[in-house]
Amino acid sequence: xxxxxxxxxxxxxxxxxxxxxxxxxxxxWCVFVLTxxxxxxxxxxxxxxxxxxAITVIAAAVSVTLWIVIRPPVQWRRFPWYAxxxxxFAAVSVLWSTWPAATALTxxxxxxxxxxxxxxxxxxxxxxxxRSVSSALRWVLSLSLLFEVFVSVIVQHPVMPQFAPVPxxxxxxxxxxxxxxxxxxxxxxxxxxxxLLAMVAVLAxxxxxxxxxxxxxKRHWQLFWVVLAGYLLIxxxxxxxxxxxxxxxxxxxxxxxxxxxxxxxxxxxYYVAYAVIGLGGGLALWFGRDTIFSALGRDTDLTGREMxxxxxxxxxxxxxxxxxxxxxxxxxxxxxxxxxIIDHDQTVMQAHSMWVDVFFQLxxxxxxxxxxxxxxxxxxxxxxxxxxxRWDLRDDRPYSALSLLPTLTGAILLVQGFSExxxxxxxxxxxxxxxxxxxxxxxxxxxxxxxxxxxxERGDLMKQEP
Numbered sequence: 001x002x003x004x005x006x007x008x009x010x011x012x013x014x015x016x017x018x019x020x021x022x023x024x025x026x027x028x029w030c031v032f033v034l035t036x037x038x039x040x041x042x043x044x045x046x047x048x049x050x051x052x053x054a055i056t057v058i059a060a061a062v063s064v065t066l067w068i069v070i071r072p073p074v075q076w077r078r079f080p081w082y083a084x085x086x087x088x089f090a091a092v093s094v095l096w097s098t099w100p101a102a103t104a105l106t107x108x109x110x111x112x113x114x115x116x117x118x119x120x121x122x123x124x125x126x127x128x129x130x131r132s133v134s135s136a137l138r139w140v141l142s143l144s145l146l147f148e149v150f151v152s153v154i155v156q157h158p159v160m161p162q163f164a165p166v167p168x169x170x171x172x173x174x175x176x177x178x179x180x181x182x183x184x185x186x187x188x189x190x191x192x193x194x195x196l197l198a199m200v201a202v203l204a205x206x207x208x209x210x211x212x213x214x215x216x217x218k219r220h221w222q223l224f225w226v227v228l229a230g231y232l233l234i235x236x237x238x239x240x241x242x243x244x245x246x247x248x249x250x251x252x253x254x255x256x257x258x259x260x261x262x263x264x265x266x267x268x269x270y271y272v273a274y275a276v277i278g279l280g281g282g283l284a285l286w287f288g289r290d291t292i293f294s295a296l297g298r299d300t301d302l303t304g305r306e307m308x309x310x311x312x313x314x315x316x317x318x319x320x321x322x323x324x325x326x327x328x329x330x331x332x333x334x335x336x337x338x339x340x341i342i343d344h345d346q347t348v349m350q351a352h353s354m355w356v357d358v359f360f361q362l363x364x365x366x367x368x369x370x371x372x373x374x375x376x377x378x379x380x381x382x383x384x385x386x387x388x389x390r391w392d393l394r395d396d397r398p399y400s401a402l403s404l405l406p407t408l409t410g411a412i413l414l415v416q417g418f419s420e421x422x423x424x425x426x427x428x429x430x431x432x433x434x435x436x437x438x439x440x441x442x443x444x445x446x447x448x449x450x451x452x453x454x455x456x457e458r459g460d461l462m463k464q465e466p
Contacts, residue, residue, distance in 0.1 A: 030120050034136035040426040042190035045161040045176050060112045063119040072122045080436035082373040090326040097325025099334045106327050117433035126445045137204040144189025152181040173344040187235045198238030202245045204229035206408045213401035240419050244412040251411040258386040305352045311341050312351045316360040323363035328424045354417030377436040381406035389444045400445045406435040
């Protein structure tokens with residue numbers, strides 16, 4: 001007869017550990033914060049600048065409160081200091097700014113974006129971070145498609161921001177949606193701008209593909225989202241986005257090639273080939289822009305950008321060292337901005353080049369600082385992707401597909417920065433700071449103070465081990 005022993009050799013059965021409600025809510029909040037940054041100007045189009053600004057400020061206050069309560073284990077020495085120095089210099093520029101009110105207001109947005117980037121990178125593990133970015137992108141892409149369907153099926157005519165009455169003879173550039181979903185024209189989603197929608201679609205393709213390659217749960221659904229993002233990319237029809245995607249593919253191919261190197265120095269030839277291809281591709285793009293942009297259905301002067309660059313560079317040369325004062329974007333109600341550069345009867349609000357914009361606002365010093373911030377990010381994200389995870393004598397640990405995301409994001413932002421200023425704000429700047437901070441805090445996926453906090457995965461605070 002079987003006898004139940006009072007001295008079992010194993011622990012009694014118990015329910016598996018589950019995430020607590022508090023941590024689920026924290027992840028949901030991070031998804032909202034990421035959606036707030038990725039959706040960008042859509043909040044202004046939907047609710048107006050005042051309400052959008054209030055949402056941004058309240059969100060920042062909530063994140064600060066959560067950071068204080070959760071107190072994630074942060075190594076204070078390992079911050080993205082180059083990016084933070086750029087933020088500090090932008091704040092100091094109010095002392096000599098030609099538009100101090102605009103400097104103060106736009107810098108506040110920059111500071112909030114930087115704070116949110118540090119918050120999300122500090123409270124989530126790598127897996128949670130990529131999962132949250134994926135969730136935010138699904139929300140934005142779904143809402144963009146549903147919005148276009150609503151306009152074309154229900155409204156059946158172009159709509160203005162906040163559904164205001166359409167002015168007589170209004171230029172289509174001011175529309176929130178042009179009602180192009182079923183007529184083959186370019187769609188703009190909730191952004192009210194086809195170029196912004198296209199760049200988010202490129203980012204989404206990369207994120208969903210990375211999640212598919214990383215064997216995420218229900219991974220085949222990632223292919224559906226890749227297809228949806230690809231459809232929105234094609235319908236947005238942005239030449240910059242196509243070039244950014246091509247740049248990401250080139251970087252991906254190079255990273256995978258670098259990972260095949262087995263001996264010290266074997267990567268040297270790949271680096272040389274990569275530099276030659278990159279430099280040659282850049283020169284071919286510039287000198288062959290007439291042919292390339294004509295093939296993409298765009299003007300050979302980059303849709304008026306060369307005219308904008310000439311005007312901005314001429315004015316920047318008047319104050320070359322520290323610039324005219326930070327303002328990203330330019331605020332159209334400023335006297336020196338209003339009516340300065342006109343495109344489609346609208347005041348231009350950016351230089352349409354990250355580097356030209358920084359030179360105009362913060363001079364040579366600003367260009368050096370933003371260059372160092374991007375160089376540090378690209379440098380760390382590159383080796384985060386190409387080096388095999390190693391922190392001891394073991395050198396055969398497998399690569400993680402998640403490690404590809406920062407360097408591919410950096411690639412598309414650098415391409416976009418050539419003809420747009422968006423990498424200086426909203427999700428562009430947030431992702432640079434967030435990934436740079438995350439790599440410095442957790443240079444190995446699954447290892448490090450934040451990554452190994454099993455309690456943070458389950459939703460409670462971890463007691464520090466002695």
